[in-house]
Amino acid sequence: MRLYFEVARRSFQRHLTYRVATLAGLFTNAVFGIFFSSVYRAFYQDGERGVVADFTLPEILTFVWIGQSLLMLVYLWNWWEVADSIRTGDVVSDLMKPMDFQLYWLSRDLGRASCHWLTRFVPTFAMGALLFDLAWPGTISTWLAFFISVNLAILVSFGWRFLLNLSAFWLLDVRGINTIAVLVLNFFSGLLVPIAFFPGWLRTVAEWLPFRAIVMVPVEVFLGQRTPQSALLIQAFWVVALRLLGQVVLNAAVRKLVVQGG
Amino acid sequence: MITARGLSKSYWVARHRRGALGAMRSLVDRSGREVRAVRDISFDVAAGEIVGYVGPNGAGKSTTIKMLTGILVPTAGEATVAGYVPWNQRKSLASKIGVVFGQRTQLWWDLPLIESLELLRFVYRVPVDRFQANLTEMRSLLDLDPFLETPVRQLSLGQRMRGDLAAAVLHEPPLLYLDEPTIGLDVVAKARVREFLARINRERGVTILLTTHDLADVEHLCRRMIIIDRGRLLYDGSVEALRQRHGSHRTLVVDLEAGATIDGFVRDGVELVRADGPRRWLRFDREAVSAASLISSVVARAPVVDVAIEEPAIEDIIRGIYEGGLRAEPAVSE
Numbered sequence: 001m002r003l004y005f006e007v008a009r010r011s012f013q014r015h016l017t018y019r020v021a022t023l024a025g026l027f028t029n030a031v032f033g034i035f036f037s038s039v040y041r042a043f044y045q046d047g048e049r050g051v052v053a054d055f056t057l058p059e060i061l062t063f064v065w066i067g068q069s070l071l072m073l074v075y076l077w078n079w080w081e082v083a084d085s086i087r088t089g090d091v092v093s094d095l096m097k098p099m100d101f102q103l104y105w106l107s108r109d110l111g112r113a114s115c116h117w118l119t120r121f122v123p124t125f126a127m128g129a130l131l132f133d134l135a136w137p138g139t140i141s142t143w144l145a146f147f148i149s150v151n152l153a154i155l156v157s158f159g160w161r162f163l164l165n166l167s168a169f170w171l172l173d174v175r176g177i178n179t180i181a182v183l184v185l186n187f188f189s190g191l192l193v194p195i196a197f198f199p200g201w202l203r204t205v206a207e208w209l210p211f212r213a214i215v216m217v218p219v220e221v222f223l224g225q226r227t228p229q230s231a232l233l234i235q236a237f238w239v240v241a242l243r244l245l246g247q248v249v250l251n252a253a254v255r256k257l258v259v260q261g262g
Numbered sequence: 263m264i265t266a267r268g269l270s271k272s273y274w275v276a277r278h279r280r281g282a283l284g285a286m287r288s289l290v291d292r293s294g295r296e297v298r299a300v301r302d303i304s305f306d307v308a309a310g311e312i313v314g315y316v317g318p319n320g321a322g323k324s325t326t327i328k329m330l331t332g333i334l335v336p337t338a339g340e341a342t343v344a345g346y347v348p349w350n351q352r353k354s355l356a357s358k359i360g361v362v363f364g365q366r367t368q369l370w371w372d373l374p375l376i377e378s379l380e381l382l383r384f385v386y387r388v389p390v391d392r393f394q395a396n397l398t399e400m401r402s403l404l405d406l407d408p409f410l411e412t413p414v415r416q417l418s419l420g421q422r423m424r425g426d427l428a429a430a431v432l433h434e435p436p437l438l439y440l441d442e443p444t445i446g447l448d449v450v451a452k453a454r455v456r457e458f459l460a461r462i463n464r465e466r467g468v469t470i471l472l473t474t475h476d477l478a479d480v481e482h483l484c485r486r487m488i489i490i491d492r493g494r495l496l497y498d499g500s501v502e503a504l505r506q507r508h509g510s511h512r513t514l515v516v517d518l519e520a521g522a523t524i525d526g527f528v529r530d531g532v533e534l535v536r537a538d539g540p541r542r543w544l545r546f547d548r549e550a551v552s553a554a555s556l557i558s559s560v561v562a563r564a565p566v567v568d569v570a571i572e573e574p575a576i577e578d579i580i581r582g583i584y585e586g587g588l589r590a591e592p593a594v595s596e
Contacts (some may be wrong), residue, residue: 003384014372017413092333093368096387098356239274258335260350261273261299261325 003099011111015119022119028123029068035065037132053196058135059223060194065128066219067191070150072120073113074157074214075188077115077182081108082165083174098104102162102246110157113151121150135223140223145228149218152235157241166246169253180242190216210238264307264330269339271300271325301493302339309436312463312470314480314487314501322493323473327439330471331361331413333516344437357386360430367426369414374561375411376426379432380530386433393432400428403458409523420451431468437463441471446478456482477573489583496583504579513572514544514556519565527563532556540567 043049044057055063071078082105085091095101102116128134137143164181168174186192188211195216206212212233220226276294300322308312317323328334329343330347332355341348345356369378379400383393401407404424409417414425423443430438440459444452460483462468474480479486480501487504489497497504518524518540527534531550536543546556553571560566574582 003381006381006384010370010373010377013377014370017372088366089363090366090368092328093361093363093366096331096333096356096361098353226403246540258333261271261328261334 007104007107008111010113011108015112015115016148017243024151025072025120026123026129028061029071029120030127033065033124033128034131036068037061037128053194054225055194055196056135058133061128062134062223063194064067065125065132065134065221066222067215068128069121069124070153070215070218071191073116073150074115074153075109075112075189076157076185076214078176079161079170079235080165080174081105082162083168086165086168095257099191102243102250106155106158109161110154112166113154114155125189130262137222142224143229145231146218149221149228149231149235152232153214153218154237155239156210156235156242159239160210160214162246163242163249166249170255185211185214188212189214190219194219194262210242213238229235263306263308263311263344264471265302266306266326266338266341267324268328269300269303269329269341270298270337271322271329272301273297291578298493300336303490303495304339305488305495305498307318307469307471308465309469310463311486312459312472312484314469314484315490316477316480317473317476317489317490318475321490323490324441325493326490326583327361327471327473328443331355331439333487344397348540349358357433357439358435360417360433360435360438362423362430362438362440362443364423364440367414367422368429369422369425371415372413375406375414375417376413378414378425378580379429380484382432388433392434396432397428401462402431402463404428404454406580409416418451420447423451423455424449424458427455434466437469437471438472442474443472444474444476448467450563452476452478457485477579489579510548510590511545511574512536512548513574514546514553514560515543515570515572516544516557516560516566517568518542519567519584522566523566524560526564529556559596561573 036159040060041057044060047057050056052060085094094104136207137146162176164177164261167177171177188195188206188209190206190212195203195212198206207215217226217234221228221231270307270569273296274294284517303322303326313441315326324333330343330348332343332350332352335349342570343355346355346358348355355393369375379397382388383390388396401410403425406424406428409421409425412421414422415496425466427443427534436529438459443459444455447455449503456479459470459472463470463483470483471484484501486499487497487501489504490497501567513535516524520540522540524534524542527544529551533545535545546553560569
């Protein structure tokens, strides 16, 4: 286990070095946060409209700012580090080492996420809280449940990204997959619009997909719309399912690599 | 240390058809062609040897190395490496071998070099005192201290290669594979890599299998070389014997002053093989004629602007093996 801790520590350290990228990212989060907040404010006629699909104005603004804060923490888009190492062939030296390949990349991602808790989540959420009237949980235990739920969201997101990355063993170019993945994630994670706003049939589709566990479920926990137990159940299911699926696909990929030479 | 018997690797390359319809047909119809990257190769490497594994691009060098590390399963043949069958016992073999791919790196790009090196202690579970002793030794052997704290992305290619070499040997593997370790390096950096390899071979008894297409690497390091081309083993024996047989010719390239000529220049063991503008290529037998005396006799005949001496390239030697001798073939290839 010490190895994986050391890997995570280095990954944390690595992501701390990207200072300019962090500042640029925070600026973008602020711009989009303020933009969406203004749109929802107009839509709710500054609160006079009351409740829309279970969301009051402060709740929908909280949804907007949690979404912006989570974006980088769960690394919703464009994470292709495993695929890059497959493309360059560096993956070979990782596969040759006496370690668990998926666990190695998970450790790297957790180190990165620890960094993004501090450099992306906290500042973005603080900006939202300063600029807008948000809906705050009443109890410490809700905060705790939210914290756990976000960490599970990171694991679900990793499981999904790891699978996507493994496609590079079969595809020469992952750009097409990336385009589709960004679209699907933006929509079905609930980042753009709360899933509660979807028409009935689409909501059913969203509920059967893993993506809501990445953004929507933690938001619902924060707002008290979902019990911690139900969130834990959904998220833990997807963590385990994606981890197992990742292992199956990885084994197939390694089998292909050792037979066909990649 | 290494035993390979009848090692072969073929790839199936699917036929590519044009257009969307063609792509759909390819899904059903799996016709294609077989590429035989390595064909029936056998050799042994004893503990403590340094063997040059040589051949032109695409000869099958990397494919062989990959099979011997276990990352590629052969189509046919057997091998044992340090007592293991590589492709069945890849993870057990991992701690017995070090691998350096010249065009790749196992170092963390954004972190100081030392971070990547220290991580290897946990990867290979090396006891801390052993690891520190090895690290101290590598720091002095490879002169790592000036850039130990520098992020790898800022290192020069030569520095990065020294870092990768250290990373490959910190867990004290008895066997080291190097795939083109000097590719892209300048003369000083190449010399440094060679000196390092010679030392760990001499002092630690590390067995080394080295692929390269730079004959100078082989000449500096190896007594024995294995030559392959198009997947087949062409030669396995001493470097010296091969040079005697096929590589005794060198080529003097002279640039004459405008209007000057050396037409009719005749000397035993020297042959004018090519002329292009003011440039002349003179092939000579290094046993019969010294470069110095040849240059002075050319200079005595015509004013010369520039001279250069070309060593035979591996491709030429291989061609020589095919033809059973070099005499009929021009030594300079463009």
